[in-house]
Amino acid sequence: MRLRFLPSLLLGGLLLSGCAVNPVTGKKEVMLVSEGQELAMGKQSDPAIVAQFGLYQDEKLQQYINTMGDKMGRISHRPDLDYQFRIVDSPVINAFAVPGGYVYFTRGIMAHFNNEAQFAGVLGHEIGHVTARHSAKQQTTSIISQVGLMGAMIASPQVARFGEQAMQGLQLLTLKFGRDDENQADELGVEYSTKIGYNAAEMADFFRTLEREQQKAGGEAIPDFLSTHPNPADRYTHVNQLAAEWKAKPGTPAKLDINRDAYLRLIDGITYGEDPRQGFVENNAFYHPELKFEFPIPQGWKSQNSPQQFQMADPAGKAMMLLTLAPGDNLQQAAEAVAKELSLQVSQSRELKVNGFPALAFTGTQVQQDQQTGQQQTGMQVLSYIIQDGQSLYVLIGGSAPQDFAAYAPLFTRTMEGFQRLTSADKLNRQPEHVRIRTVKTSQTLAQALTANGVPAKRHEEMAILNGMQLSDKLGRGLLFKVVGK
Incomplete structure (x- = not known):
């Protein structure tokens, strides 16, 4: 908590309706938000999001996300959009986009990627929400909502009404897109990341990490019939299939990049967990x-x-x-x-x-x-x-x-x-933990490597998820892996 005031967020003027051509599908559809309004919404939302969460101060990492984002934006369905990319100072594993080309990654999700291809796939997914105008199609202005006093935890309508006025902050939300929009964004994530030369199957592997995090959090995965979103297990299968299809397309490079070591060295030292x-x-x-x-x-x-x-x-x-x-x-x-x-x-x-x-x-x-x-x-x-x-x-x-x-x-x-x-x-004098990149000295399991680096056994499974591995996985000599320390 750095305690700052928030600028007011004005997302009015959304009642103008009309037909527009969707940049991705090429089809006409009814839009409640014009493109000009969409751009204005992003510009108005961005200062409030930054004020609420703060930017993660890492010039090298910010330059990286700018370079990758600009490259992907140019091959997207809306290449002329002025995309803006931010890393926000939150431990939550999340990425989201608001209308107008503003894309946000938390430091929490950056710490959990294990190669550039995983990052590129999720980057493409978020850019896909923008290019397909999913936010604009929502018939609501609550893309960024007033903090509701711990959300649904407070059930009293009177307390909730108080909260809407008392709290001028904004809550970082996973945008509640429907199942079709999420599937389309996955498809665009595969397309865009493949087009800039990355192996989109790695994006599917990242859904395994999300699934394990979901289970570690203490709840079973929400069954599909109770959710409007594809669960991580189904997305793994779907994205793997899409990646194979794109890899087989004419013109796709025979060798698609993963770039594991380069990415791990990039995030060496990133803040981990709560600060x-x-x-x-x-x-x-x-x-x-x-x-x-x-x-x-x-x-x-x-x-x-x-x-x-x-x-x-x-x-x-x-x-x-x-x-x-x-x-x-x-x-x-x-x-x-x-x-x-x-x-x-x-x-x-x-x-x-x-x-x-x-x-x-x-x-x-x-x-x-x-x-x-x-x-x-x-x-x-x-x-x-x-x-x-x-x-x-x-x-x-x-x-x-x-x-x-x-x-x-x-x-x-x-x-x-x-x-x-x-x-x-x-x-x-309390200090945050940071991700530290270590090198395997001799061939051993991940569990053995973690123990050799002073990681207590009670945190082994947490570190396995962070590395996108199983504790029994064999690590060859010279392989890079993550640990966490002060």
Whole structure:
């Protein structure tokens, strides 16, 4: 969490309909979004996405994705589009695109690719979503949606309504394309990566990695009939078949590149997993080494950290809290801005000290106007603390339905008044892990190589997935492989 403000995201003006020729199929289809609107949507979305997640600072890796992306864009069905490629600072294994040619890869997915061909296939898949105008065909503007307070975890409609207003951040989402769109994007990923000289069958192998990650996460793969998307196992089969067909086409080079070693050397040192410098949770507390503060988290509450804010939610779905930067130059300005943003009628307000920090605490009730009836409706009841640390103003917000507020107010207060300076050297000096590329010295199994490099047995399966291998796989002398360390 680096805590920054987000620009407003304006994705209006999507009601203009008409016919347009799809660049991929060549067929006319009804479009709710013109090409000009599509380009505008991308330009408006990009600053918010970057503000929410931050860019991963690696000039060499960014240059690589730019070069590969530009090369692929030129052979795509929309070669004149001004594609923009970003690596965002998130450990999640994900890649996504928004209208207008903006394509994003997380550092998490970059760490899990094991060769250039895998990256090229997924790059082609995301460019395919853009060229086939899948985003534009969606009859919604929620390509980037307001953070919904831990998404579906909070079931209360009142809390959800509060969340849509309280959180101005944006949540990185896997775009919910339908099965046909996903299959078409896979086809285009195979086509585009093959055309620039890569073996698209490697893209199929990456779906094996996704499948294993899905299983490691603790849930069985969603059966096809319960999902609108192809599951990783079926995509593996489909993409392998497509890759074989493209390889057999006249004009396709007899030898298609994989480039394993070059890619592994490129990502040597990439940050792996959560970055504790941006804040981390441990022993029912949130610590931020860079900003040097800490505060407690209620026992059993779920939490989610992002560069823009830290969110906490009661597992019963009846209350939430968040911390983010407050607008304004002083405590009073910040309090007024927060109350206005949340449509709060403030009932009490007082200045105080929170562990030496100047603070202002206030309670209020959210009052909104029903758009259909015009009548005012009472929503959440809120406790908020504005805390000043030098030039920084932090806002801690806790909210619940009015009938539950008395029960949750003591929890809110303990958390907010627990905000204090972080002084523990162990927490202040916490460092992230990084991918390290090692060379096999003598022929051995992956399990033996991991043990020889100091990887504990409890992390062997995690490292096997990261390498796209099985622990029993034989590694020849001189082979490169990944481990993880500080």
